[in-house]
Amino acid sequence: MKHLLSCLLIMFGLIQQIVSAQNRPPLAEVFDVNEMTFNGKVKRFFSFSEFEKYFGTSDSIHLLVDVQPCSYIFENDDATKDLKDKYLYKDGSRFENSGDKVAVDVFRFTEEITSDIKTLNSIDLQNCAN
Numbered sequence: 439m440k441h442l443l444s445c446l447l448i449m450f451g452l453i454q455q456i457v458s459a460q461n462r463p464p465l466a467e468v469f470d471v472n473e474m475t476f477n478g479k480v481k482r483f484f485s486f487s488e489f490e491k492y493f494g495t496s497d498s499i500h501l502l503v504d505v506q507p508c509s510y511i512f513e514n515d516d517a518t519k520d521l522k523d524k525y526l527y528k529d530g531s532r533f534e535n536s537g538d539k540v541a542v543d544v545f546r547f548t549e550e551i552t553s554d555i556k557t558l559n560s561i562d563l564q565n566c567a568n
Contacts, residue, residue: 482542489526489533489540496526502534511543512536 475481479492489496502510502523510519511534526533530546 476542476545484540486535486538486540489535493528493531493533496528496533498527500525500527510534511541512539 472481477492480488501521502519502525503521505525510523512523513519520536523534523536525543526535526540531542532544534541534543
């Protein structure tokens with residue numbers, strides 16, 4: 439009898455969870471930035487030689503100390519920035535460069551990406567105004 443009562447309580451708890459889950463709105467889709475690739479070749483972080491291999495020579499270069507962005511991808515542990523770090527611009531996209539490291543900061547798509555919710559023509563991974 440005690441075992442039957444325990445089973446009934448467990449089943450009742452499971453039924454409550456199922457009903458509760460059905461009444462909740464669906465979860466928002468999540469985009470894992472660690473899984474994305476750019477042009478099917480590189481992830482968000484890659485080497486300078488990969489930049490040259492897959493994107494070619496940058497269209498222009500600006501030192502970060504001149505641009506003074508709101509945040510840095512390659513910030514030092516003490517919150518300082520290397521004076522030689524720069525933005526590399528290519529085909530409307532912007533990449534942060536520190537030594538041999540490169541990271542996508544803003545990526546401009548060559549074609550719009552459209553869903554039921556939104557149309558994208560670029561993605562800003564820092565998401566702040568400069």
